[in-house]
Amino acid sequence: MRNTYRNIIIVVAFICSTVSFAQQYPQYTQYMYNTMSLNPGYTGSRGHLSMVGLYRTQWVGLDGAPETQTFGIDSPVGKNVGLGLNIVNDALGPTNELYIDANFSYTIRLDENDKLLSFGLKGGGRFFDADFSKGNYQDPDVSFQGEINRFYPTIGAGVYYHTQKAYIGLSVPNFFAEDHYDNVEEKIGTERMHFYFIGGRVFDLSYNVKFKPAFMVKFVPAAPVIADFSANFMFYDRLTLGAAYRWGDSFSALFGIQITDGLSLGYAYDATTTNLKNYSSGTHEIFLRFEFISNKKKLRSPRFF
Numbered sequence: 001m002r003n004t005y006r007n008i009i010i011v012v013a014f015i016c017s018t019v020s021f022a023q024q025y026p027q028y029t030q031y032m033y034n035t036m037s038l039n040p041g042y043t044g045s046r047g048h049l050s051m052v053g054l055y056r057t058q059w060v061g062l063d064g065a066p067e068t069q070t071f072g073i074d075s076p077v078g079k080n081v082g083l084g085l086n087i088v089n090d091a092l093g094p095t096n097e098l099y100i101d102a103n104f105s106y107t108i109r110l111d112e113n114d115k116l117l118s119f120g121l122k123g124g125g126r127f128f129d130a131d132f133s134k135g136n137y138q139d140p141d142v143s144f145q146g147e148i149n150r151f152y153p154t155i156g157a158g159v160y161y162h163t164q165k166a167y168i169g170l171s172v173p174n175f176f177a178e179d180h181y182d183n184v185e186e187k188i189g190t191e192r193m194h195f196y197f198i199g200g201r202v203f204d205l206s207y208n209v210k211f212k213p214a215f216m217v218k219f220v221p222a223a224p225v226i227a228d229f230s231a232n233f234m235f236y237d238r239l240t241l242g243a244a245y246r247w248g249d250s251f252s253a254l255f256g257i258q259i260t261d262g263l264s265l266g267y268a269y270d271a272t273t274t275n276l277k278n279y280s281s282g283t284h285e286i287f288l289r290f291e292f293i294s295n296k297k298k299l300r301s302p303r304f305f
Contacts (some may be wrong), residue, residue, distance in 0.1 A: 025173060025194055026068045026090045026099075028056065029244060029252050029268040029285050031216055032230070032305055036072050036103055037086050038196045038216075039171035040120030041160030043105040044082020046303065049075040049292040059272070059280040064093035080107050082118070095130040101154060115163050122156040122173065152176065158196075167305055168199040195219040202304050210234040212242075212304055230254070234304055240266070249274060250283070262291045 028034055034054050035042040051073045059065035068091070074084025084103035089096070101124030108117045130148040158171025177192055200214030216228040225247075232242030232254060240256035250273055256266035270283035 026056070026070070026088055027058070027066070028054065028068075028070075029228075029246075029270055029283070030054065030254065030266055030287055031198070031228070032200065032214055033256075033264075033266060033287050033289060034070060034072065035169075035198070035305075036074055036084050037070060037088065038173065038198065039158035039160050039169045040084075040103040040122040040156060041105050041118040041158040041169055041171065043074045043084040043103040043118075043120055044076035045105070045107070045116070045118060045160065045162060046074075046291065047076060048294070049073070050289065051291075052287060052289040054285065054287040056283065056285040058270075058283045059276055060282060060284065061280045062276070065280070067091045074103065081105070082107065082120075086122075086124075094132055095128070097129075098127040099154070100124045100127075101156075105160070113163070116161070118160045118162075120158045120160065120171070122154070122158075124154050126152045126154055128152065162305075164303065165203075166199075166201040169197070171196045192220050192222070200305055205233075208236045210304060214305070224248075232256075232304075240304075244268075246270075262293050264289045264291075 026037075028037070031038055034052055052071070054068075054070040056068040056070075057065070058067065069089045071087045072084065074082060077083050082103075082105035084105075086099065086101045086103060088099040090099070091097075101122045103120060103122045105118045105120040108119075109115070110117055128148070128150040132148070153176060154174045156171065156173040156175065158169060158173075160169040160171075161167065172193055172195055175193060195218070197217040197219070198215065200212055203211045205211050210233065212232045212234070214230045214232070218226040218228075226249075227247040228244060229247075230242055230244035230252075232240055234240045238258045240254070240258075242254040244252040244254060246252070250270040252268050252270045254266065254268045256264060258264045266287045266289075268285040270285070271277070272280060272282065
């Protein structure tokens with residue numbers, strides 16, 4: 001038991017020292033299927049009611065490593081408005097954060113060729129809980145004693161442009177910059193604004209094969225830029241195979257299948273390229289998406305983003 005908690009503290013210390021600024025929010029490999037959690041402008045953009053659930057277990061083999069569950073639901077409401085809800089539970093060692101955010105988007109049609117520009121807002125809160133009374137420490141610190149429970153409001157915004165073949169977006173999930181702990185508790189982490197820049201393009205290689213390169217760049221002031229690059233192929237509008245690279249962090253393999261017109265399933269495996277590869281067997285991520293597509297609005301093929 002002592003070794004277990006020692007490993008938890010090792011993971012927490014490692015992340016606080018090397019990734020605290022870069023990964024204060026949950027990290028996703030299959031962000032392209034969970035876009036509303038990054039950019040509220042995406043809300044309702046699929047044109048019908050859509051629900052997605054995602055589970056991620058990071059750095060398998062390390063006790064206390066990050067584990068994330070995400071649920072999102074969104075739909076167009078009327079002609080130009082989209083509404084959605086995101087719930088994210090993110091656990092790391094002795095800490096747990098629950099995000100609950102409502103999303104709103106307003107879309108402007110730029111021409112008759114389905115060029116759309118959406119402006120999004122999100123608002124909600126984050127419930128932060130930590131129980132640092134667990135484990136044994138060689139150098140006790142006030143910050144690592146007892147339980148801590150906090151609530152932090154969140155307000156974010158984003159802009160999202162897309163056609164039937166391409167998309168690009170810029171967003172800030174939360175404008176508030178707050179400390180996780182106050183001075184009495186000897187604060188150990190500061191919330192900083194995150195800027196997300198995403199984009200992708202679908203190319204028809206043949207009648208039955210589509211190719212989609214995509215990227216996500218995450219910028220946090222006073223921290224290194226994080227960039228994800230991916231390349232996915234879709235075969236017969238049913239099977240998706242691809243690969244991704246997170247700069248200086250990991251390589252990923254991605255798999256997806258369109259089970260029915262309204263149900264899709266995906267899996268991703270990350271192999272880390274950092275020193276954590278000596279202690280972890282990698283990261284697993286799975287998502288399930290269900291879409292309510294009426295016969296009237298039935299798509300000729302999946303949109304692929």
